[in-house]
Amino acid sequence: MPASDSAPALAKERAMGRFAIHVISAVMVAQLVIGTPAVGRAQDTGTPATPVEIHASPVGEALAWVLTILNGGAATLTPDEVTARIAPSLLAGAPPEIVIGLMQQVAADAPFALAGFTRPPTVSQVNALLIGRSGTPLVVPLSVESATPHRITGANFSFVPPPPSVRLQTVAPGELPLAVGERRTSETGRIDGFFELDGRQIFLSCAGTGSPTVVLESGLNDPAAPWFAVESAVAPFARVCTYDRANTAGGASDPAPTPRTARDAVDDLHVLLSEAQVPGPYVLVGHSIGGLIARLYASTYPDEVVGLVLVDAAHEEQETRLEELVSPELW
Incomplete structure (x- = not known):
């Protein structure tokens, strides 16, 4: 050629x-x-300093419960409370004792504040961005049943520290589902x-x-x-x-x-x-x-x-x- x-x-x-x-x-x-080490990284995240309000919806209520557990309730969380809040389909793969242990592990970085959402929520799912004591951003995708009692069908906890100088782009706090x-x-x-x-x-x-x-x-x-x-x-x-x-x-x-x-x-x-x-x-x-x-x-x-x-x-x-x-x- x-x-x-x-x-x-x-x-x-x-x-x-x-x-x-x-x-x-x-x-x-x-x-x-x-x-x-995550300590001292809060100034690097580019996330809002003021906590964001949680939407009034079934998935918003579930998110509020997760935040309550992470911010002091993990130590007293019981299997009965887990069973009442989490769908049987999820508990089949993660029994209440496993869920409690995971929540207690994540709660080690409490207190957490809701800093925003990584994308628009839906009527039954949300990707919440939390900031803990260390300042390391934590994304919590959370889904609930579409019908009453709207138990949690899926959840995940992922720490997502951004590269230096990168600002995490959250959606507008008041955006409708x-x-x-x-x-x-x-x-x-x-x-x-x-x-x-x-x-x-x-x-x-x-x-x-x-x-x-x-x-x-x-x-x-x-x-x-x-x-x-x-x-x-x-x-x-x-x-x-x-x-x-x-x-x-x-x-x-x-x-x-x-x-x-x-x-x-x-x-x-x-x-x-x-x-x-x-x-x-x-x-x-x-x-x-x-x-x-x-x-x-x-x-x-x-x-x-x-x-x-x-x-x-x-x-x-x-x-x-x-x-x-x-x-x-x-x-």
Whole structure:
């Protein structure tokens, strides 16, 4: 190929390399900050200093209860209270004793104040941004039953310290909840809301401008919430999208029939990006099982993907290899 013909391709390859470095840096810095002492980091978060009011709704009431437990009630929390507040479907995988232990562990950073929401809430789900004593932001995705008694069906706790100089972008405190099937676009081009896939509603958020589009794929039981700091870091230089994969804890998307495979997740993501008209090409960023999904997506749709960032990613043979490393007694 003549040099003049290869120059544009070479320039594009170099540009993609620089773009990938920006994305990798945003992910790595956010991960590294998690491992550093959180004390004294409150001034770095860029979150509101004044606590935000909780919406008067079933999910708002559930969030208020979680805050009450974290801010002094964890020590006296009983299995009966947990059973009254949390749906049997969630307790089947996390018995009351496990829930109490988790709440007590998170409560070690109390007191917490509600600093905002990472995206518009829905009538039965919210991503709450809390700031604890250490100043490290904590995102709590929380979902409740749509019918009385509105027990908690899913919850997650993810510390999301932002990279230095990155401001976490919360939504307006008074923003009304999204109805099922609704989507909302802001003046900056941010979009949040539901898209239908085979009769199911999937929640997607996209922010920022620029190409290629960065798509963040979460770990096994995580909705989009743990990516909040990374999303805030990438949005200033590229379009970045997150979504609540089906059957993740505390997400807003409808559940999908189980068992689920990585192929099912790839099919959902491909249809979602098409339905939402998210422009390619894509840089896929996958954490844990999300790395496996991202790799499968890239091999299935190679013309759509120009980059992969794997964050402590799972591997399809990891269980087999782990079994080979330990004795039968330990396995």
